[in-house]
Amino acid sequence: MKGRWIVRGLGMVVLVLVAVTAFSFIVMGLWNWLVPAVIGWKAIDFWQALGLLVLTRLLFGFRAGFGFGHRMHWRGRMAERWERMTPEEREKFRAGMRHRCGHHRDAPPEAAG
Numbered sequence: 001m002k003g004r005w006i007v008r009g010l011g012m013v014v015l016v017l018v019a020v021t022a023f024s025f026i027v028m029g030l031w032n033w034l035v036p037a038v039i040g041w042k043a044i045d046f047w048q049a050l051g052l053l054v055l056t057r058l059l060f061g062f063r064a065g066f067g068f069g070h071r072m073h074w075r076g077r078m079a080e081r082w083e084r085m086t087p088e089e090r091e092k093f094r095a096g097m098r099h100r101c102g103h104h105r106d107a108p109p110e111a112a113g
Contacts, residue, residue, distance in 0.1 A: 024050040 028049035035041050044052070085093065 020050070020053070023053055027052055 024046055028044055028046055031049065031052075032043040036043055082090065
């Protein structure tokens, strides 16, 4: 069982290294393609691109998941609200969401027109 976790851990390390390398090359390529032509600054190499990535993470935060955690926070709050709702409130909420999202086929004919 321990061997499986070691292999997974090494796989994750390799995946992170490949991702960081790929992002560094993407930043370097985009910088060297756009910035010298638009602003007139000089081109950068791989290590400078990696440094820019590290700098942006330092300046804008180390949130894991590239910001997805912030977007998923609403699920916990919604689950709490949902638990406090009565069945009638839940059905009213569902009907309102169907109407807002364009699912008018579920509505009575006089409301759909």
